[in-house]
Amino acid sequence: MKNLSRWTVAIMVVGAAAGTIVGLWPLTASAQDVRQDVRDLRQDRRDVRQDTRDIRQDRRDISSDTKDIRQDRRDISKDTRDIRQDRRDLATDRQNLREAEKSGNQSAINADKQDLRGDRRDLRNDVKDRRTDTRDLHTDTQDRRQDVKDLNADRRDRGADRRDVRQDRRDLRHDVKTGR
Numbered sequence: 001m002k003n004l005s006r007w008t009v010a011i012m013v014v015g016a017a018a019g020t021i022v023g024l025w026p027l028t029a030s031a032q033d034v035r036q037d038v039r040d041l042r043q044d045r046r047d048v049r050q051d052t053r054d055i056r057q058d059r060r061d062i063s064s065d066t067k068d069i070r071q072d073r074r075d076i077s078k079d080t081r082d083i084r085q086d087r088r089d090l091a092t093d094r095q096n097l098r099e100a101e102k103s104g105n106q107s108a109i110n111a112d113k114q115d116l117r118g119d120r121r122d123l124r125n126d127v128k129d130r131r132t133d134t135r136d137l138h139t140d141t142q143d144r145r146q147d148v149k150d151l152n153a154d155r156r157d158r159g160a161d162r163r164d165v166r167q168d169r170r171d172l173r174h175d176v177k178t179g180r
Contacts, residue, residue, distance in 0.1 A: 034175045041168040044161055051158035058151035065144035072137035079130035086123035093119050 093116040100108035 034172065037168055037172040037175055041165065041172060044164040044168055047161040048158055048165060051154050051161055054154040055151060055158065058147055058154055061147040062144055062151065065140050065147055068140040069137060069144065072133055072140055075133040076130055076137065079126055079133055082126040083123065083130065086119055086126055089119045090116065090123065 093112060097109065097112040097116060100112045
């Protein structure tokens, strides 16, 4: 049994020595691996540049949408002021019509009725304008939200592409180093 165990130990020592020698033998990377790593690195760099361009465009879109939102709010405020003024004008026209009817002057009654119709038309148009501006505000707000989401997605993509670039650099260094 002692002889058997000596043989077993001797085989294990020889096997370990052979495994160490083989493990230290550098595995050479093929030129194709290096070329592929270079291609991957270039593509990932292009992706990072494109993501950066997309981020810049998203920021411009957000800025434009913010300006549109501010303008829509100013328009709504102006339309609201116009509506209030039209309502005051209507009240004044109604009062003038009542006074003209009391006086019995037919030309004054006709003129006040005409003023009343014109002010009603102005009120309807201003209400319609405010409604349109409110819709525009809602649309611009949704656009800005979507642009912010796009910006965040592009930032995530750029981060992933930057990590890919770092990994491709490591792979390239490793392949070049082992290829010597």
